[in-house]
Amino acid sequence: MSKLWGGRFTKNTDVAVEEFTSSISFDWRLYREDIAGSIAHARMLAKCGIITADEADQIIAGLKSILADIEAGNFSFETALEDIHMNIERRLIERIGPVGGKLHTARSRNDQVALDTHMYLKREIAAIARLLWDLEAALVETAANHPDVIMPGYTHLQRAQPILFAHHMLAYFFMLARDFSRLQGVWERTDLMPLGAGALAGTTFPIDRFYVAEQLKFAKVYDNSLDAVSDRDYIIEFLAFASLLMLHLSRLSEEIILWSTAEFAFIELDDAHCTGSSIMPQKKNPDVAELVRGKTGRVYGHLMALLTVVKGLPLAYNKDLQEDKEALFDTIDTVKFSLRVYATMLRGMRVLGERMSEAARQDYANATDMADYLVKKGLPFRQAHEVVGRCVRYCLDAGKRLTDLSLAEFKQFSPLFEADIIDAIQIETCVAARNSYGGTSSTQVKHQLQTAKEVMAKQQAVLDLYTKGNV
Template sequence: MALWDGRFETGAAAETWEFGASLPVDCELYQEDIAGSRAHAAMLAAQGIISEEDAAQIKTGLDSIEADIATGSFDFDIRDEDIHMAVEAELIRRVGEPGARLHTGRSRNDQVATDTRLGAKKLARALMEDVLELQRSLLSAAEQHPGVILPGCTHLQHAQPVLLSHHLLAYFWMLSRDFQRLNAAYDAANRSPLGSAALAGTGYPIDRRMTAYELGFADVIPNSLDAVSDRDFLLDLSYAGSVCAMHLSRLAEEIVLWSSPEFGYLTLSDAYATGSSIMPQKKNPDFAELVRGKTGRVYGNLMQLLVTMKGLPLAYNKDLQEDKEGMFDTARTLSMCLSVMSGMITTAQFNADAMRAACSKGYLAATDAADYLVRKGMAFRDAHAVVGRLVLLCEHRGCELSDLSLADLRGECELFADDIAGALDLDRVVAARTSEGGTAPTAVEHQMRLARTDIVMGEAVLAGK
């Protein structure tokens, strides 16, 4: 018998129990639900709405229910619909009339919103920890490979030489922004809807700020209609997860490319690769590919919630029951991806010689040759044209700029002199990019100091939650 059966002459059809129940999903929120009920009962007693004795029995009953669920000995019944009704029905069975007083001054609408916000906070915080761990892995890899040069690309074509540490730190800063977005999602969820009841508040003299404080919320939501119907905080969490998944997918794509024979920039640990069922020589970057593939799953959860929310009138609608499955799936998926990627980066072997050899192709010093002419007094656009013709000459001969003789160079421009050799040296080319954020060793070392500070700040943020 459902707790709301009083108004109905007959029970629901058997097939609708399973169709309408959210219990298989929201039972994951049992700790949040019980915490909310404890806080609500304590507040009711403090306000004189129920007795202290009733509140004590309610707490005892809730504690025992929580312990049974934690040990797996709690018998869930799909006819209870959701975790809220399951806990309340069992509480009434265990403590009797005091348990029936618990729901005074609240509705499942504000109850589910409270549970979901508490759950979203916990998930956001856990993901922030995972992001921070991958940031540490990237920074560590950057610190371990000073001076390693590889071709920087645009359009996947060789462009200019960069330090491997510089390249890895680009992903560090993407993750730093992901951390900030997850932190913003945490803050968006950190407002209490409890006490808004079904949609209009309640006539009981409740203290919403007491329950908000007890549950660790920063404040209460000021509008009861908004409180029970808002899921923006889940959209924020899902969006933050989607952007993070996109960043991981980009990194995974590079790992797939770099581990191929055509690149050979890195060798994956056996722990983060698989073989072939038919080709014994294969070592496949399957887990990087899975990270890349799971991005679509995370995106799908964001789109599902956006579509669910787009046509809902105020206040609560049953459609909102579809809000939690995607939240859990995104968090689980992203957490696994972050963990696998951290292990992959930590254990990968970066092949400095292969990266250096690749720098001998693609005219990586072309921009520096043009800059050389600019320092000699030529306008940059004219210098650009001169070097472009020299590159064309190299293509016809099948050589690199460094293979051209001084006579070849002076054939295009008399400003070239013996010192051009220094301008074409890869280490000097890299060392010249000293602008803030550039790839010169001095600039990258400054960036690493910023990255270390960023991690310390992230740790401080987590410590405060």
Template sequence: MTKKQTWSQRFESALHPAIARFNASIGFDIELIEYDITGSQAHAKMLAHTGIISHEEGEILFTGLEQIRQEYHQGQFQPGIDSEDVHFAVEKRLTEIVGDVGKKLHTARSRNDQVGTDTRLYLRDQIQQIRQQLREFQGVILDIAEKNVETLIPGYTHLQRAQPVSLAHHLLAYFQMAQRDWERLADVYSRVNISPLGCGALAGTTFPIDRHYTANLLHFDHVYANSLDGVSDRDFAIEFLCAASIIMVHLSRLSEEVILWASEEFRFVTLKDSCATGSSIMPQKKNPDVPELVRGKTGRVFGHLQAMLVIMKGLPLAYNKDLQEDKEGIFDSVNTVKACLEAMTILLQEGLEFRHQRLATAVTEDFANATDVADYLAARGVPFREAYNIVGKVVKTSIAADKLLKDLQLEEWQEIHPAFAADIYEAIAPRQVVAARNSYGGTGFFQVREAIINARTQLSGK
């Protein structure tokens, strides 16, 4: 005989087994069990605090829930598909432990506000963990930057050689991206940390609950002011997925650069064995699997953001079963971001070695100092646009002669324009080209050292 589903007497028969499987979320929302127990304990305390149940009953519920937590930790509580979701599984087990008083836990609460509370508690913790990982990532970037202030690397626009920059300056760009990620998550956290508990199914409850009491117990900053909004809002999830997507954008951009730098064409870095793999048939190869995987995993986080937007765009108030689909995307995005941050932090800290001699050579084998020639003339009274055109012609003729600017003789420079003097060679030397860009936020060595000091201050503030 088929076991009847545990709904009200409104139902005459059980769900079809296939529909039961389709409807169930226990396979993934078990991730919320710790938060479900914590939220339920706060709810039980509130029920006793307001006199809806006795203090003795409140203690029984709290203790029974804590037993379930311990059973889960010890692997003794592993609910299956017959429980449908984590919320029912916990309530069912609680009733087995404490008897009929367990059935009072759901007083003045719906699964709609319950799941919303659990999800926020979960995401709140995960945001803090990701922010800490971002700090560790930034710390590694900063450590490398401090050692490479005067290491030069070609800078690019349009993936064409543009101007040489300090390697530290280049890396600090990613520090700043991560800083924005860290700050953005703090902003998202403020809207995650709002309690829907007590909103009921959609309209509140007839019981004399104290929503601010449970919010305080659970360390929420605020409570939802509208019960319909409280049970149906997923803006916070969309915002988190957006922030997660931007983190992945930044990691993917760095990944792409590492992949290029490790190629034979660039040869700016060497991949260490601890963070690279080989080919199944080409023994000479060392593949940048870590950055390639990060670059690839970026798309799945983007996909979860898009899916969440599509889920929400057509939902009428208030709760709809569609919202069950938010969790897998959130869980996977959290896990993906955390895994990618960890992998990229390890890659930077242990898996890369910059090839300093190759970098030193690279900044001398192009026309990336052409702008400095134009600046040289402009500083001596030649209008910049005129200087720009003069240097363009010089580059053109130099390429035709298979020369670099540093190879031109002084007589050749003075034939181009009488303003050129012997100090032109110092002005276009790669080190001077970098050092001279001393405007705030620029790649000049003084500015980079100041930027590192400021970054250390940011990190020390946690």
């Protein structure tokens, strides 16, 4: 098959080279954006008098018919035509004749693929933002539905201090809210229109790049043509956003996996979100959480791969940049899958509040409160720490909890202890006392819930903006 760029060549491309350099096996995904960008380009060419209005109409009609064919499954993509751009252009020329060849006036595949990728990522950012918002909603719902459940808080995976389960869930909400904010930054730097940069230096034709940007709903146009065709910062930034998002989901996954074990028994996952064992009939495995945890490394790999690809490239376009697509596409698929299944899993999860509360009463999660009690009685904290440490050692040897001790036993360690010590170290009291801003008291958690709802209301306005900002 003759190449649309083959005039300078005297030999056909080696079949192995065709297969190696072809990107159509994955960049076919860009067909909507490629056709939308070409339609806007054709309109601009006619507006600027570079082609006639009739020629533009023929081109646009031909492109729309190709779009219909692709979406109906009646379009055969060919490896020999290398990429989505050449596949569509070849079919356009076959369909409407030589006038189809005028479409590529004043543009290059370099700025064309940059345009397609910007448009594609904008569309996917909008979809991911909605899924992320829904997962945030699932976390808020879970917290709001269990306002009084107390659980152990952990450091070093050892029981540390009692906290509200809702407080724990909202910690993940605020992580994801930062991710949403980061995604807004990615959108801003993706919302740049590169078409008109040509291969690297612009074009000799009197084009109107701002008209194209308006047609395609871009907020800004690249100021420098070299930058426009070589920039992949926005993709790398998206992969960085995705890596942090998956990091947060992976941390939550680890806790979901631990909490669903018989050893913890803090939650029970719905059967619909678990699988069994082919040999052990009793097993109920938290596969969704495990897969999300595992796929996190996959997303990290794509980020590192593209950083490595771009780091040594001179300006402007290089074939290396073809490597951005598979990393981007797979990351998008992975993130969307993870967000979708995670929100459903959380909503189906049963919280075993009594078991959590009992675990919080075990061990000595109230020891810090006992030290604080002594401090409020006038003892320096370091001395209070020593007193409580000796008291804990006594309880360990005697097989008791701190709340099991009599006042006489307390006074063996400090005369500052009074009858009110027992109430002061009840886990309900310990939780309620942590009323500093951002703390785990019921009052503070209610404030955090209200803040979360306000954040999500602002995010909804962003979602509407993204919908309007896509073709």
